[in-house]
Every structure is written in C-alpha cells, then in structure tokens.
Amino acid sequence: MLTKFENPIYVTRPVLPDLESLFYRLEEIWKCKLITNNGPKHNELECILKKYLKADNISLFSNGTLALLLGIKSLELDGEVITTPFTFPATLNALKWNNLTPIFCDVKESSLNIDEEKIESLITHKTSAILAVHTFGNFCDVEKIQEIADKYKLKVIYDCAHTFGSHINGKAIGNFGDMAMFSFHATKVFNTFEGGALIYRDEKLYQKLNLLKNNGIENSEEVRLPGINAKLNEIQAAIGLEVLKLVEEEEEKRKKIREEYIKNLENVEGIKVITKENSCQYFVIEIQKEYGKSRDWIHEELKKYKVFTRKYFYPLCSDFNWYKNLESARPKNLAQAHKSVNQVLTLPFYGDLEIEDVKKICEIIKFLKEE
Numbered sequence: 001m002l003t004k005f006e007n008p009i010y011v012t013r014p015v016l017p018d019l020e021s022l023f024y025r026l027e028e029i030w031k032c033k034l035i036t037n038n039g040p041k042h043n044e045l046e047c048i049l050k051k052y053l054k055a056d057n058i059s060l061f062s063n064g065t066l067a068l069l070l071g072i073k074s075l076e077l078d079g080e081v082i083t084t085p086f087t088f089p090a091t092l093n094a095l096k097w098n099n100l101t102p103i104f105c106d107v108k109e110s111s112l113n114i115d116e117e118k119i120e121s122l123i124t125h126k127t128s129a130i131l132a133v134h135t136f137g138n139f140c141d142v143e144k145i146q147e148i149a150d151k152y153k154l155k156v157i158y159d160c161a162h163t164f165g166s167h168i169n170g171k172a173i174g175n176f177g178d179m180a181m182f183s184f185h186a187t188k189v190f191n192t193f194e195g196g197a198l199i200y201r202d203e204k205l206y207q208k209l210n211l212l213k214n215n216g217i218e219n220s221e222e223v224r225l226p227g228i229n230a231k232l233n234e235i236q237a238a239i240g241l242e243v244l245k246l247v248e249e250e251e252e253k254r255k256k257i258r259e260e261y262i263k264n265l266e267n268v269e270g271i272k273v274i275t276k277e278n279s280c281q282y283f284v285i286e287i288q289k290e291y292g293k294s295r296d297w298i299h300e301e302l303k304k305y306k307v308f309t310r311k312y313f314y315p316l317c318s319d320f321n322w323y324k325n326l327e328s329a330r331p332k333n334l335a336q337a338h339k340s341v342n343q344v345l346t347l348p349f350y351g352d353l354e355i356e357d358v359k360k361i362c363e364i365i366k367f368l369k370e371e
C-alpha cells in the first residue's frame, strides 16, 4: 500500500548558502555600508561568474527577466522576432516590453525547443532576430540556428535560464549567438535568491547595459538614455558567492536523481522522458496516450500523495490574449507545441530529494497507471 508523503514534496527547493559563511559576508557589507550600485560584492561575483561561465563579457542584473528585457533593448532590435511558444512568460514579456512582435515557431517533439527546420519559412523583411530557449536544459541546434541567422543577418539571443554552466561540445553555453541570458532565481541550480546575467559577444555593450540598468545615469551631471533600475544588490551578490560553492555538489546529486527517475520510468508504457541527458535544472516527462490517463489527472492525483508537480510551460505563450490572434499563434501552426503542452509534467528535482523518495514517486506514478 502506497502511503502519502509526510511532508509536501515540491517541484524544487532552493540551494541555500551556508549561513555562517553568509553571515561573515554580511558583516563585511555592514562594515563598508555600500549595499547596492555596483559594490565590491557585485564586482567580485561578476568576476567569478565571468570565469565560471567562460564569458568574454558579462553583466549582472536584479533578475533574469530584466536581464533579457534590457539585453534585447541594448541590441536595438525592431519589427519581428522568431521565438518559441513553449517557455516561461518572461521570454515573451521581454519582447513585449521592447515593442517587438513575436513570430511563434513550432517546437521539436524530442527536445521541446524551437524547430530549426521551421525557422526559415517564418523570416520576413521585418525579422530582426531569433530568440531561442534551451528549454529544460535540452540544447537547441545552435549550429543550424547560427547558419540561418548568418544567411539573413539576424541577431541570435538565447534564453539560458535552464542551462547554467552547460557546455555544447566543450563550448560554454553562453558563447553561442550574440547574447545569452541566465536566471539566478531561487528555483535555479545557481541562485542569488533573485538575479540574472547576460553574456554577450560585443564588448561595447558593457557600458550601455550599465546605463540601461541604472536609469541611464552616466554620472551626477549626465543622464544618457531612458533606462530602468535592474541592479543586483550586495546581498544578492553575497548569496551568489556562497551558493556558487555548492553548485557542483548539487549537480552531482541531481545527476543521481535523474538516473534513478530514468531507470524507473523509461520503460513505463506512455511515459516519455524529455530531459534525458543534460539538465540539472528540471526533470520532465510526458504523459502520453498509452499511459491510459491524462496529464491533468495524474497532476491532481499526485497531490493526494503530497507530490506537487508542475505543468511547465502550460499555457503556451501563443495562447495569451494579447498574442492569440497573431497568424503564427494559430494552433494549426503550432501542432507539436499544443500536443506537448498537454502532456508535460515536471517532477520534483533537487539535491535534497532522497533517492528513496524518488523511487516512491515513480512507484506512485506506476501505481496510478494501473488504478
């Protein structure tokens, strides 16, 4: 008889810094009294992350959404941007706040990433960029996307919110395209509670991004452009400096959890593992027809066992009221995305999750199939 968990099991739990070490860093901040506006901790984190992510150029922000929004702003794009409907709303919101029109491209069944074979047919004289997401840590076809971008002289931006520290064939993930955004939200494998970063090819953007995230203020005499406040403060940076020390251990634990899930679930009829190889951020499956029950049903049933899964990324961004009338948002043009978004289920995935608990979650999923 399978019993419910004693305590709720959430889809993720944050990696928290060692309190004593954090306290030491906080004392330093208290002594120096510089608590934001590019203080020493911010600069130290920027420097360390630059090395860690093998970036030529990096800028830190108060969160990933504003990083992406300002990154796009700094590239001075106009017209249309080809992107995926299958992502967190932030990806699309960054376009909307830049007055850019998204052109939705369907996703691939295997990775749930933008289908590179379908990009070219969506390009018009108004297209200025491709905004792709390495969804759930599955890698986009970066070579093909770059080939298309070069052919049509488009910018390429990657939303790397799920791929902190990843490499494709030995090359750091942030070094593909013109720009890459990382999220350091509490739910991410590396977090600063809230935070984000941009990595970019053009070193001239560093100054511009500094202005954009500080209301355009050059100095006490001069305001150069209409920016906003998107600075990462000293406490966020202190947290980041401590959490970074824990990332590798956390990833090792997550790899073991991923293996355990795969071992237990990959041969269950009607269950497809979406995040097989790379992701240390999410573990995602699809509940397909052959499982015999719907994704929504199992999502609800699991709650009775105190297992709180998520339907990331339901609803599709193309179904938002302000986009649904676009030609590219029509369901017939996004058949795969519509199919997958009703099947995906993100399972609990974080280092503190016991292997025994992973086994039990899998047992429940198998039991529910036969119920």
Ligand code: T4K
Residues within 6 Å of the ligand: 010, 011, 012, 013, 014, 063, 064, 065, 066, 087, 088, 090, 091, 133, 159, 161, 162, 183, 184, 185, 186, 187, 195, 196, 308, 312
């Ligand atoms: N692009 C992509 C592709 C993204 O996925 C995201 C963010 C972004 C851009 C934007 O980056 P940020 O601006 O956020 O830096 C969460 C996160 O808020 C969001 O960062 C993330 N993607 C998204 C996929 O997930 P929710 O609404 O699902 O979060 P929430 O509060 O329901 O948390 C999920 C679970 O995590 C909770 O059930 C329990 C656990 N949790 C959460 C928080 C916040 C904790 O244990 N402690 C916590 O403090 O969006």
